[in-house]
Amino acid sequence: MLKFDFDCSSETLVELLCDPEFVIDRSLAMGDLEAECEVYEEEDVTTVISQRRIVRDLPGFLQRVFDPVQQVKVVEQWRATDQASWRCQQEVDIEGVPLKLSAAIEVAPTEAGCCYRIRQSARAKLPLIGGRLESFSINQAQYGVKDDMRYVREHLE
Numbered sequence: 001m002l003k004f005d006f007d008c009s010s011e012t013l014v015e016l017l018c019d020p021e022f023v024i025d026r027s028l029a030m031g032d033l034e035a036e037c038e039v040y041e042e043e044d045v046t047t048v049i050s051q052r053r054i055v056r057d058l059p060g061f062l063q064r065v066f067d068p069v070q071q072v073k074v075v076e077q078w079r080a081t082d083q084a085s086w087r088c089q090q091e092v093d094i095e096g097v098p099l100k101l102s103a104a105i106e107v108a109p110t111e112a113g114c115c116y117r118i119r120q121s122a123r124a125k126l127p128l129i130g131g132r133l134e135s136f137s138i139n140q141a142q143y144g145v146k147d148d149m150r151y152v153r154e155h156l157e
Contacts, residue, residue, distance in 0.1 A: 001119045002142060004149040008156055010107045010114035014086045016152065018046050018078060026151050027052050030144070033069070048076040059136060061129055071095040076105075084109040092141075098125040099137055118145055 006013055016022055020037035027035035027050065034053040039046060052072045073093045081087050085108040092101035103120045122137040124130035 004116045007113040010084050010109050018048050023050050046078040050074045
């Protein structure tokens, strides 16, 4: 689990993470080739759907199997759990890659602001190299979240 503290309210952080313009700007700033984002609100759920075209520096064992230019779809479903806490289920689909990436995210108030926690998981359906693909994917996802949260922090300052 990764944890990031912010000097703002949990509501402020979640509003930013659910802002489609911010999601696109953040994706492009992180090096994505293209990015789109739509947000839907239905009752107590805010769904953020982003589509990105990215380039990955793949290790040798994956270069023979996958294209380094990938189309990624991220679906996040945010729900308030009480007056100041939020939970999100994130699902990531990489077109043409037999891998299921998901994350459980929580944003909760602290004395100094709020805390963003994320637990990521990967499940590959690929014989022989599935475990290595899962490890590589989690490692890449963790680096990505660290970069994303650094960008969020800079934007909030």
